Amino acid sequence: MPEVLMLDEPLSFWGGVDPATGRIVDRRHPQCRERVTGRVLVMPSGRGSSSSSTVLAECVRAGTAPAAILLRHADEILALGALVAEELYGRTLPVAVLPDEDYGELRTGDEVDPGCLG
Amino acid sequence: MAEGARVSVPTTLNVGSLDLLHPERYRGGPETRERAKRLMDAYVALGCRPTWTCAPYQLSARPELGEQIAWAESNAIVFANSVLGARTNRYGDFVDVAAAIVGRVPDTGLHRNEGRRGEIVFRLDGVPERLLADDVLYPVLGYLVGHEAGALVPVLVGLPVETGEDRLKALGAAAASSGSVALFHAVGVTPEASTLEDALHGLPPARTVEVTPALLRRARDSLTTTEDGRLGAVSLGTPHASVAELERIAALLGELPRPRVPVYVSTSRDVLARAPALPGVEVVVDTCTYVTPILGRLDGAVMTDSAKWAYYAPGNLGVEVVFGSLEECLRSAAAGGVRRVPELWADA
Numbered sequence: 001m002p003e004v005l006m007l008d009e010p011l012s013f014w015g016g017v018d019p020a021t022g023r024i025v026d027r028r029h030p031q032c033r034e035r036v037t038g039r040v041l042v043m044p045s046g047r048g049s050s051s052s053s054t055v056l057a058e059c060v061r062a063g064t065a066p067a068a069i070l071l072r073h074a075d076e077i078l079a080l081g082a083l084v085a086e087e088l089y090g091r092t093l094p095v096a097v098l099p100d101e102d103y104g105e106l107r108t109g110d111e112v113d114p115g116c117l118g
Numbered sequence: 119m120a121e122g123a124r125v126s127v128p129t130t131l132n133v134g135s136l137d138l139l140h141p142e143r144y145r146g147g148p149e150t151r152e153r154a155k156r157l158m159d160a161y162v163a164l165g166c167r168p169t170w171t172c173a174p175y176q177l178s179a180r181p182e183l184g185e186q187i188a189w190a191e192s193n194a195i196v197f198a199n200s201v202l203g204a205r206t207n208r209y210g211d212f213v214d215v216a217a218a219i220v221g222r223v224p225d226t227g228l229h230r231n232e233g234r235r236g237e238i239v240f241r242l243d244g245v246p247e248r249l250l251a252d253d254v255l256y257p258v259l260g261y262l263v264g265h266e267a268g269a270l271v272p273v274l275v276g277l278p279v280e281t282g283e284d285r286l287k288a289l290g291a292a293a294a295s296s297g298s299v300a301l302f303h304a305v306g307v308t309p310e311a312s313t314l315e316d317a318l319h320g321l322p323p324a325r326t327v328e329v330t331p332a333l334l335r336r337a338r339d340s341l342t343t344t345e346d347g348r349l350g351a352v353s354l355g356t357p358h359a360s361v362a363e364l365e366r367i368a369a370l371l372g373e374l375p376r377p378r379v380p381v382y383v384s385t386s387r388d389v390l391a392r393a394p395a396l397p398g399v400e401v402v403v404d405t406c407t408y409v410t411p412i413l414g415r416l417d418g419a420v421m422t423d424s425a426k427w428a429y430y431a432p433g434n435l436g437v438e439v440v441f442g443s444l445e446e447c448l449r450s451a452a453a454g455g456v457r458r459v460p461e462l463w464a465d466a
Contacts, residue, residue, distance in 0.1 A: 010268060010298065015408075015430035025433040027343055045269040047298050049430075050190040053210035073269050075298070077210035084212045 001111040002067035005039040007031050012048025013055035013081070022064030040112045041066040042103070046075030056081030060091050068094040068114035072103045119160060126221035129166040130174040132191045133358075134158040135410040138170070139387055139403050145411040154410075164215065170404035171386035173287065173358040175202060183309050188223045190214035192300075193291035193357045193426065199301035201286050203309035205229045208300045228301055234310060236303045236317040238267050239326040242276030246331065246465035250278055254443035254462055256285040257425035259329070260292025262337040266327050268297050273317040274304040281307050284360055291357050292425035331466035338463070341428040341441035343419070347456040349440070350416030352377070352447045353407045353431070355384035356424040363444075364393040370448045371398060378454035380414065381447075382407050408434050421447045421456060 008030040011017065016026035022037030036059075046052065056078060059065035065085070069078055074097050082093040094114050098106075106112075135154035137143045144151055162168050169177060174189075175197050181187045181204035189195050189206045198204045207227045209217060217223050227233045240263055242250070249255045263272050272293070281304065293299040303311035311317035354367065367383060376398050383396065387403045407413055408431045413420065419438040422428050428441045440456055449457045 012295070012430075015433045018433075027432040028340060028429070045298055047268075048192060048295050050192050050195065050208055050210045050214075053212060057212075075269075076213075077208055080210045080213050 007043035010047035013052035014049035019058040045073040053081035057085040060085035125218040129218040130169040188217035192294035196290035235319040236273035237270040256288040260289035264293035264297030344438035348418030350418035356427040359385040374452040377451035
């Protein structure tokens with residue numbers, strides 16, 4: 001099962017993730033250099049560019065996307081990127097908003113079944 | 119497109135990946151260039167206006183207070199909501215053009231009164247007067263506000279009532295980069311905040327932040343990624359420069375020796391047509407220097423007066439950045455290395 005990558009701060013996919021490698025390239029992000037690929041990405045909210053939907057969809061196409069994205073606050077731009085990728089490439093990337101108590105329990109390395117989010 | 123789709127409402131276009139007026143500026147491969155051109159042509163074929171700007175609010179026809187719109191581009195979204203008082207959610211790529219075609223969006227979020235309530239207050243009592251009167255404060259303040267606010271709607275208390283659109287543009291663009299700010303209120307300045315109580319819709323804020331000189335200095339310093347004083351280029355005009363900003367650049371250039379490193383200024387073709395001549399500067403239109411390969415090989419960092427450029431360029435281009443005021447950027451370009459104006463932050 002995929003492992004959680006817990007981000008200390010929100011991440012903008014545009015300008016923040018390299019879709020060719022799945023690595024975080026936002027130099028000011030606390031988890032810069034980590035790979036999001038195949039992991040359950042957990043962060044408080046979305047951030048930054050409205051082109052993040054394109055970069056997330058491109059990650060799905062390139063096979064570098066996270067296994068799922070879990071948020072504390074809804075983010076339309078990330079949800080949109082996942083929806084478009086599903087339409088274009090037939091691959092599902094669950095994006096879900098967690099209640100505070102569940103969010104607070106997650107730690108990097110925890111195993112989560114994204115199937116139960118789909 | 120094959121079925122003849124057309125936009126059903128007036129639709130402006132954000133930057134593409136090419137400067138169509140100066141195609142020789144593009145340093146990428148032919149295949150990427152061809153695809154970028156196809157994408158730009160496809161938007162025009164849908165009936166969009168080829169404005170190619172991230173600052174559509176600098177065009178002559180712009181949305182009015184209370185007008186319902188659907189905009190993408192994080193800096194344009196925050197400007198439209200905050201400064202114009204028009205109403206848009208953060209629309210991402212794909213849904214923006216879908217909204218233009220169908221002419222409708224869901225009636226949620228920032229389209230509704232209750233979604234526009236200020237939630238986190240920033241008090242500027244501790245910010246020195248001289249800094250409030252200088253352009254350099256606004257991108258730094260925006261960066262700080264976005265970082266602290268995240269997805270909440272910020273309310274700024276203490277901005278000078280005469281704060282102009284270029285400063286609000288810089289503030290919003292930075293806040294929409296370091297956070298996901300789509301709307302801010304500035305009491306006495308922006309149209310939905312004649313008083314603090316109005317901005318908060320009469321409810322208490324989630325939190326209040328006292329903006330101190332120490333917080334501002336920390337935000338300013340985090341915009342610079344290198345202390346090495348070598349300079350490869352200067353990049354201005356993110357978001358796209360206004361006519362007033364180009365006039366200021368032209369005036370400063372007139373006082374300084376000719377730049378020893380390339381100086382790039384991004385703007386729209388519409389603004390360029392109304393702008394003064396900028397000798398010694400590479401003016402880029404229809405795109406921006408951090409979305410596409412335009413900068414040449416660099417022997418040193420890129421200096422910018424834009425917090426947004428400073429934020430994204432290291433990830434997008436792999437460059438080191440130095441943030442400074444416009445004057446510091448142009449003095450540095452003339453000197454061929456990073457130069458500071460120490461008086462700027464002397465009171466802070």
